[in-house]
Amino acid sequence: MKLQDIIAAVQxxxxxxxxxxxxxxxxFMRLHHEGQTRASGEPYVSHLTxxxxxxxxxxxxxxxxxxALLHDTxxxxxxxxxxxxxxxxxxxxxxxxxxxxxxxxxxSSRVExxxxxxxxxxxxxxxxxxxxxxxxxxxxxxxxxxxxLSEARQTRIAQETLDIYAPLAHRLGIHWMKSExxxxxxxxxxxxxxxxxxxxxSQKRNERERYAEEVTKLIxxxxxxxxxxxxxxxxxxxxxxxxRKMERFGSSFEExxxxxxxxxxxxxxxxxxxxxxxxxxxxxxxxGRFKDYIAMPKPNHYQSLHTTVIGPYGHRIEIQIRTREMxxxxxxxxxxxxxxxxxxxxxxxxxxxDLQFSWLRELVESGKMLRDPVEFxxxxxxxxxxxxxxxxxxKGDVVALSAGASPIDFAYHIxxxxxxRCTGARANGQQVPLNYRLRNGDTVExxxxxxxxxxxxxxxxxxxxxAKQRIRAWLKSEERNRSxxxxxxxxxxxxxxxxxxxxxxxxxxxxxxxxxxxxxKDLDQLLAEIxxxxxxxxxxxxxxxxDDQKFQTNAVVEQPSELRKIFQRAAKATQERAGIxxxxxDGMVFHFARCCEPLPGDELVGYITRxxxxxxxxxxxxxxxxxxxxxxxxxxWGDKKTTHRRIRIRVSALDRVGILAAMTQAIAAAGAxxxxxxxxxxxxxxxMNIFELAVDSAEQLEHVIRGLEKLxxxxxxxxxxxxxxxx
Ligand code: MN
Numbered sequence: 001m002k003l004q005d006i007i008a009a010v011q012x013x014x015x016x017x018x019x020x021x022x023x024x025x026x027x028f029m030r031l032h033h034e035g036q037t038r039a040s041g042e043p044y045v046s047h048l049t050x051x052x053x054x055x056x057x058x059x060x061x062x063x064x065x066x067x068a069l070l071h072d073t074x075x076x077x078x079x080x081x082x083x084x085x086x087x088x089x090x091x092x093x094x095x096x097x098x099x100x101x102x103x104x105x106x107x108s109s110r111v112e113x114x115x116x117x118x119x120x121x122x123x124x125x126x127x128x129x130x131x132x133x134x135x136x137x138x139x140x141x142x143x144x145x146x147x148x149l150s151e152a153r154q155t156r157i158a159q160e161t162l163d164i165y166a167p168l169a170h171r172l173g174i175h176w177m178k179s180e181x182x183x184x185x186x187x188x189x190x191x192x193x194x195x196x197x198x199x200x201x202s203q204k205r206n207e208r209e210r211y212a213e214e215v216t217k218l219i220x221x222x223x224x225x226x227x228x229x230x231x232x233x234x235x236x237x238x239x240x241x242x243x244r245k246m247e248r249f250g251s252s253f254e255e256x257x258x259x260x261x262x263x264x265x266x267x268x269x270x271x272x273x274x275x276x277x278x279x280x281x282x283x284x285x286x287x288g289r290f291k292d293y294i295a296m297p298k299p300n301h302y303q304s305l306h307t308t309v310i311g312p313y314g315h316r317i318e319i320q321i322r323t324r325e326m327x328x329x330x331x332x333x334x335x336x337x338x339x340x341x342x343x344x345x346x347x348x349x350x351x352x353x354d355l356q357f358s359w360l361r362e363l364v365e366s367g368k369m370l371r372d373p374v375e376f377x378x379x380x381x382x383x384x385x386x387x388x389x390x391x392x393x394x395k396g397d398v399v400a401l402s403a404g405a406s407p408i409d410f411a412y413h414i415x416x417x418x419x420x421r422c423t424g425a426r427a428n429g430q431q432v433p434l435n436y437r438l439r440n441g442d443t444v445e446x447x448x449x450x451x452x453x454x455x456x457x458x459x460x461x462x463x464x465x466x467a468k469q470r471i472r473a474w475l476k477s478e479e480r481n482r483s484x485x486x487x488x489x490x491x492x493x494x495x496x497x498x499x500x501x502x503x504x505x506x507x508x509x510x511x512x513x514x515x516x517x518x519x520x521k522d523l524d525q526l527l528a529e530i531x532x533x534x535x536x537x538x539x540x541x542x543x544x545x546x547d548d549q550k551f552q553t554n555a556v557v558e559q560p561s562e563l564r565k566i567f568q569r570a571a572k573a574t575q576e577r578a579g580i581x582x583x584x585x586d587g588m589v590f591h592f593a594r595c596c597e598p599l600p601g602d603e604l605v606g607y608i609t610r611x612x613x614x615x616x617x618x619x620x621x622x623x624x625x626x627x628x629x630x631x632x633x634x635x636x637w638g639d640k641k642t643t644h645r646r647i648r649i650r651v652s653a654l655d656r657v658g659i660l661a662a663m664t665q666a667i668a669a670a671g672a673x674x675x676x677x678x679x680x681x682x683x684x685x686x687x688m689n690i691f692e693l694a695v696d697s698a699e700q701l702e703h704v705i706r707g708l709e710k711l712x713x714x715x716x717x718x719x720x721x722x723x724x725x726x727x
Contacts (some may be wrong), residue, residue, distance in 0.1 A: 649705070
C-alpha cells in the first residue's frame with residue numbers, strides 16, 4: 001500500500017476530500033518514525049500506511065485518515081499533542097490523543113486498575129466514535145501481524161480482541177471486521193481447535209461448493225418464477241462462528257450444509273418481502289427462525305430479513321434477504337456512512353440521536369453507579385456480547401432488551417418503581433412467571449403490588465445491566481439498614497453491661513470519634529460493621545472504657561471462652577492446611593464456594609456469610625457480582641504448597657475407539673489424578689465424559705484442558721460448575 005493508493009481510495013468515496021492534509025500527514029509520519037521497525041522487521045511506516053488503508057475501507061473522513069497515519073506519533077516519537085494541534089488542527093490532535101489513551105489500557109491486566117480508564121475511554125468514544133474506528137483499524141493490522149510477538153503477548157492481545165474489540169466492531173455493525181478479529185483471535189487462543197475447524201472446512205470444500213451452487217440455482221429459479229430480480233450467493237461462515245455453533249448445539253463436524261449461509265440481494269424493500277414469500281412458499285419455514293430486521297432494525301442499524309427453511313434433502317437452509325444499501329450497512333457499519341452526507345443519498349441517514357450511540361451511553365451511565373470495578377467490567381462484557389430481543393409495551397412502543405430478558409428486565413427498563421413492585425406479568429394477554437424469557441414480538445404487561453419488594457432471586461432472572469444494578473442497589477441498602485439496626489441493638493446491650501449509656505455517648509460524640517479513630521467515616525457505618533460482624537462490640541466497649549476500669553471490667557466484658565479458643569485454634573489450623581490467608585481474621589471458619597471451586601493460583605475473594613463463616617470464591621465467579629462490598633474480605637493463597645483440590649471437567653468428544661484412553665493419558669501427562677470418570681454416549685455418535693480430578697493449581701488445570709483440546713475427536717472441554725452457594 002502506498003500513499004497514492006490511499007488517496008485514490010479516499011477520492012473514490014469522497015471526491016472533494018482535502019488530499020493535501022493526507023499528503024502532509026504522510027510526510028510528517030515518515031519523518032518522525034524514520035528508522036523505526038516493527039517486530040516483523042518491516043519499517044514502522046508500513047503499519048501506519050496499512051492502518052490508514054483500512055480506514056479508507058471503512059470510508060472514514062479525512063481527519064480520521066490523518067489520525068490513522070499519525071496515531072502512534074505521540075506514543076512512539078517525540079512529537080507532542082501541541083505539535084499536532086499546530087500542524088493538523090485541534091480535531092486531529094484530539095483524535096490522536098484518544099487513540100493513544102486507548103493504547104495505554106491493558107484490558108486483561110488487573111481489572112480494578114483498568115476499569116476506571118476503560119470507563120473514561122467509553123465516555124470519550126461516546127463523544128467521538130472516530131477514535132474507536134481508528135483503533136479498530138489499528139487492531140486489525142496488529143492481529144494480522146501477531147505472529148511476530150511472543151506467545152504471552154499473543155495470548156493477551158488475542159483475548160482482549162475477543163473480549164472487547166470484536167464485540168465493539170459487532171455493535172458498530174462492521175461485519176467483516178468482527179469476523180476477521182474473531183477468527184484471528186480464535187487462531188491464537190485455541191490453536192488446536194482452530195486447525196481442526198480449518199481442516200474440516202477445506203476438506204469438504206468441493207462437496208460444499210457443489211451443494212452451495214445447487215441451492216443457489218434452486219433459490220434463483222424460485223425468485224425468477226415469481227418475477228423477482230435477485231442476486232443469490234452462498235458463502236461459508238467464518239471459522240469462529242462455526243466453532244461457536246458447534247459449541248452451542250454440540251454438533252460434530254459432519255454437517256456441511258450448516259457451514260453455509262445464503263444471501264438474496266434485491267433492488268427494493270418491497271421485493272425483500274416478496275422474496276421471503278417465495279422462499280416460504282417453496283420450502284417449509286422453521287418456526288421461530290424468522291426475523292424481520294427491516295421493520296425493526298438492530299440498534300446498529302442492521303436491516304435484513306432472516307429465515308431458515310427446510311430445503312432440498314431435508315437440510316436446513318439459512319437465508320438472509322436484503323437490498324444493496326442494507327448490505328453495505330451490514331458490512332461496513334453505519335458509522336462509515338454518517339461521516340459523509342454526500343456519499344450516498346439512498347441510504348437512510350440516522351438521526352442525531354442515533355449518532356450518540358445510546359447503547360454506549362447507557363453502558364457508561366450504568367457503570368457510573370457501580371463502586372466495584374470488577375462488576376463494571378463484567379457488565380460491560382455482558383452488554384457487548386448480548387443480542388437483542390424486541391418486545392412491545394401495552395401502548396405499542398418497541399423496547400429492545402438483551403436476549404433472554406425477563407418481564408423484570410422489561411419492568412426496570414420502563415421505570416425503577418415498576419421494577420421494584422412487579423409481582424407478575426402477562427405476555428400477549430397470557431399470565432407468565434417472572435422468570436419467563438421474553439420472545440420477539442411479545443406484548444408485555446406488568447402486574448404490580450405496593451407490598452412487593454425486590455428479591456435476591458431476581459438477580460438470576462434478569463439479563464440487562466440496568467435491572468441488575470437497580471436490584472442490587474435496593475438489596476444493598478436494605479441489608480445495610482438491617483445491619484445498622486442489629487449493630488445498634490448489640491452495642492446498646494453490651495454497653496448496659498458495663499453501665500454505660502448509648503444515648504449519652506452518642507450525644508457527646510464519643511461514638512463518632514471512636515469510629516474516626518478506627519478509620520470509619522460515620523456512625524451508621526460503625527453500627528453496620530458491628531451488625532455484619534466485622535467489628536465486635538467487645539472491641540468497642542474496651543476502647544470506650546477509661547483505662548482504670550479496664551482491668552476490673554474484664555470480667556464483665558465477655559472473654560473468649562475456653563471452648564471458643566479451641567474452636568479458633570482449629571479454624572486457624574484448617575486455614576493453614578488449605579493454604580489460604582483470610583486477612584485480619586485468623587480464627588474465621590471458611591469454606592470454598594461450590595459454584596466456582598477456586599484453585600491455587602486463582603484470585604480469591606472472601607465473603608462473610610451469616611453464621612457460616614467466610615465463603616471463598618474465585619474472583620471471576622459471577623456470584624461475586626451480587627455481593628455486598630461491606631461484607632467482602634481479602635483472601636489470598638498462602639506460601640505453602642497446598643493439598644490437591646477436587647474439580648470436575650466435562651469433555652465432549654466424538655465416540656471413537658481409543659478416545660477414552662487418549663483422554664486419560666492426556667490428563668496424566670499434565671500431572672493430574674483422576675478420582676472418577678463417568679462416560680456416556682449420545683445418539684448422535686458423541687461421547688460425554690465427566691472426569692473428577694485432583695489438581696493442585698489453576699495452572700495445572702489449564703495444562704489438562706489444553707492437552708485434551710489437542711486430541712483428535714475432542715470437541716469441547718469445560719470445567720463443570722455446580723450450582724452457586726446461597727449467600
Ligand atoms: Mn498502531
